Amino acid sequence: MRVRLEDVARAAGVSPKTVSRVLNDEANVRGPTREKVLAAMAAMDYRPHPSARSLAANRSFLVATVYDNPSSNYLTEIQTGVLDACDEHHYSMMVRPLHVESADFVERIDTLISHHRPDGLLLTPPITDHPQLLARLHELDVPYASVSPMNRSGSIGAFIDEPKAAREVVGHLLGLGHRRIAHVTGHPSHGATGWRLTGYREALSAAGIPFDPALVVEGDFSFSAGVAAARQLFSLSDRPTAVFAANDDMAAGVIWAAGEHGLSVPRDVSVVGFDDTPISRQIWPTLTTIRQPSREMGRIAALELLAALRGKGEGRMVQLPYALQVRESTAPVG
Amino acid sequence: MRVRLEDVARAAGVSPKTVSRVLNDEANVRGPTREKVLAAMAAMDYRPHPSARSLAANRSFLVATVYDNPSSNYLTEIQTGVLDACDEHHYSMMVRPLHVESADFVERIDTLISHHRPDGLLLTPPITDHPQLLARLHELDVPYASVSPMNRSGSIGAFIDEPKAAREVVGHLLGLGHRRIAHVTGHPSHGATGWRLTGYREALSAAGIPFDPALVVEGDFSFSAGVAAARQLFSLSDRPTAVFAANDDMAAGVIWAAGEHGLSVPRDVSVVGFDDTPISRQIWPTLTTIRQPSREMGRIAALELLAALRGKGEGRMVQLPYALQVRESTAPVG
């Protein structure tokens, strides 16, 4: 038969409530008493029953990670980080793919909450910035943490300085002598899209290069959007010598389209991406990009959520470092 | 306050146990009674409390998907399929990344089981074929389903006819006139590695082409293994005119290495992969490969697991169809 809390109490010669106190790190247990209980737990290999705990305490010890189909590489990284944090604190995690665009989006999260009763949610872009959802979560008083939300004030989670990172990667191109630098933007619903465009414009401006709208093409973070944007850019009479794509998938698309147009990367055109997903090392030439610590961002965001759940500290919005990864897709302007 | 089962019972004018019966689709409830209860549930928007259910019924309504870091694309697909199935049956799902090679692998699953008490596990390669784990699961009497296990007898889940699929993709190369066809194998711990090699050998044999060990190079499913294998193959005095890589990532590596060697794909060498992950459409040229219905495999395997859990049917090992995807990385031999 399973070892129950009552058995531990008997073995340690204390009441069940005292064992419960030790289990939940509550105050009002003297050192020696705590030791005794801990020893008994270890000796008997005691594992609290999650459902019994949840039922009595009215908490699920469950965090739900909610996403709308970003790249699976990004998602897996975030997920792994969140799991790391949950493991550290004996929480469990569930995942929930959703479509922000669908009419019943908020309703589905409602259902998720009433069905599984997670203690908190972990949101990833673009779900981080869905006004109705956030309003509903406040209404239901369900805590949440966000990874890279557009609006950082009033929420907890993790982020990097995206405009600065974008300035840096464009600065790398400027340093190589490029002056006609194009930009392929991301999907408008993502905060990253605006930040990366801002960084691009700021970098050009700082270098005294006038902004040319013809060099900015709208994309959506997909490989095929990169291909389409590049076809347009490479058809310009005054072709750009470098392209900053708002993520790696689109950068891969740009490189693909360069091949199609008989252009060699980086000899004829330099290309940079953003995110440092595996694809940046799986294409030829390998991609110069910004490394974003996705796994750590998931972990930190989850840790802040858990801190908020336990009332220890209010939960913070933490800035994490990025790093420019110079690889083979960039070279001095020809 | 929340609506409880007792409230529904009162509203419907029946006993709590009857509501419970309706909730769990049990027999011995007359049609009209059932209707009345269902109506009351709907009217009150009743949601059973998962922990209370689990505690009383001694089941968690939880399935754990266990994996060892296959490609995130593959993983996400499987995960989404499993989630689809779990949603259909009001189960929840947790995910657990693990390292098969680590010394405490089985112990970690032990911990997972005693901690979260999943009703069943869903295993993905190569975890599907870890003898000690399977023995332990039988010992603990924890049901599981497998996706593409090496040994199908005695387990439930989903699979495709891998040797046949490999024969077909190699047959495609033979049909283009290729005779010197190389093969880059996968990681030895995966069943797929053996099956794909077998299919390769059978296809050659059927075409009357003698097996040449120099044309088979060991890989491990990673992009860089594809690069390394291709460097070796392209250095042979009698270079192969086509390469069958055991998965898409390695095929991408082969194409990358072809560029490095100044070889044009498919003009100088044709390349085929296996799996049809997104990378097959994100490289240039796009990759001819075998489409494996990963998401559906996850879903079907999970459905069979759930069927086994509910005792309805014993759970089956289901074969799913694959499809050859001809793209731009293959051409008639030059």
Place this chain on the structure above:
DNA sequence: ATGAAAGCGCTAACAA
């Protein structure tokens, strides 16, 4: 600082 009693919301076993 510790313990006793009373549930949390549901289902199993048994009864009717």
Place this chain on the structure above:
DNA sequence: TTGTTAGCGCTTTCAT
């Protein structure tokens, strides 16, 4: 076919 009675294993009061 339906209802009654006891818990499931833990945490909450509220005592002491």
